[in-house]
Amino acid sequence: MGGLLSVTLAACGPHVEGHSVATHTAIDGKHIDERQVSLSAVSVPEGASELGIVQAHTVQGSIEDAVPEFRKQVAELGGDFGKIDDVATKFETETRTRTESYSCGTVNSPRSCSRTVTETVELATTRIIGKAYRLGASPAKTQNVPGGAASAGVPPANLPTSAPTVAPATPERASNAP
Amino acid sequence: MNAKSVVFFAYCLLLIACGTTTTHSVLTAAPGAPRLGEVQILMGDDAPPPGLTEVGIVQAIGHGTNADLEHVVSGLKEKARELGCTVVAKVKVDQGSSTASGTGICLRP
Numbered sequence: 001m002g003g004l005l006s007v008t009l010a011a012c013g014p015h016v017e018g019h020s021v022a023t024h025t026a027i028d029g030k031h032i033d034e035r036q037v038s039l040s041a042v043s044v045p046e047g048a049s050e051l052g053i054v055q056a057h058t059v060q061g062s063i064e065d066a067v068p069e070f071r072k073q074v075a076e077l078g079g080d081f082g083k084i085d086d087v088a089t090k091f092e093t094e095t096r097t098r099t100e101s102y103s104c105g106t107v108n109s110p111r112s113c114s115r116t117v118t119e120t121v122e123l124a125t126t127r128i129i130g131k132a133y134r135l136g137a138s139p140a141k142t143q144n145v146p147g148g149a150a151s152a153g154v155p156p157a158n159l160p161t162s163a164p165t166v167a168p169a170t171p172e173r174a175s176n177a178p
Numbered sequence: 179m180n181a182k183s184v185v186f187f188a189y190c191l192l193l194i195a196c197g198t199t200t201t202h203s204v205l206t207a208a209p210g211a212p213r214l215g216e217v218q219i220l221m222g223d224d225a226p227p228p229g230l231t232e233v234g235i236v237q238a239i240g241h242g243t244n245a246d247l248e249h250v251v252s253g254l255k256e257k258a259r260e261l262g263c264t265v266v267a268k269v270k271v272d273q274g275s276s277t278a279s280g281t282g283i284c285l286r287p
Contacts, residue, residue, distance in 0.1 A: 039204070040232060041283045042232045042283060043232075062237055063202050063204050064202045064204060067235075084235065087237070087281040088270065089272040089274075089279035089281075090272065091272070091273075091277060122274050122275055122277055124239070126237075126279065
């Protein structure tokens with residue numbers, strides 16, 4: 001599995017994956033396009049209702065790779081607003097073996113030889129975790145239904161939206177879900 | 179060893195000896211105009227000054243000899259200036275053996 005991931009990383013760039021768990025259900029079941037999802041790392045707008053927990057992570061990528069997946073997971077829960085609670089990076093080392101070829105002949109009789117090379121690489125996994133909300137709607141409560149939404153696509157979405165203002169005196173809003 | 183090989187190995191050594199720092203951002207609101215000057219770094223739960231506006235999340239990743247706190251914080255400040263921010267709040271730096279990553283929330287007046 002690790003070897004397959006390494007090959008994937010080498011061939012296709014960063015690996016991105018996302019998951020979500022619904023804690024409440026959006027009352028209207030309206031389809032939300034991920035491009036409609038706005039984000040904040042500071043606050044949740046007044047009147048927003050919590051829908052679930054969302055996480056996205058990327059291996060050998062950056063937040064620019066993980067955030068589109070985060071938006072997608074928010075949209076899949078029926079949310080149009082995502083609050084990013086934490087961004088963290090973890091590192092792990094992995095030993096890879098590969099075969100490489102090199103010239104080993106002379107000018108007059110060129111030859112190609114191969115050798116096995118073992119190298120240790122460090123893989124960085126950046127994870128974003130937060131919550132999905134619907135702005136201005138009351139959700140129906142569910143019993144921690146796993147959303148199970150996992151995917152590996154990275155749609156191009158990075159939409160500047162509203163601009164929350166920092167007000168440290170005001171505590172961060174908790175969910176207004178029943 | 180011919181001259182080409184010497185140049186090639188010298189280039190490889192240079193690449194190994196020198197580290198790189200890459201910066202990234204995700205906008206959650208409109209950025210300000212790029213600015214010069216000092217950027218305040220607030221670690222962890224340090225409260226940011228009131229009245230600032232969130233611009234987005236910034237990340238700096240240091241590789242090789244740049245995989246340290248100094249280069250990562252410097253990268254965060256550079257990215258913050260590009261986005262017109264005066265403060266990077268909730269800064270967290272994660273350290274690996276050959277990579278270090280720092281993230282924070284970019285705030286502007």
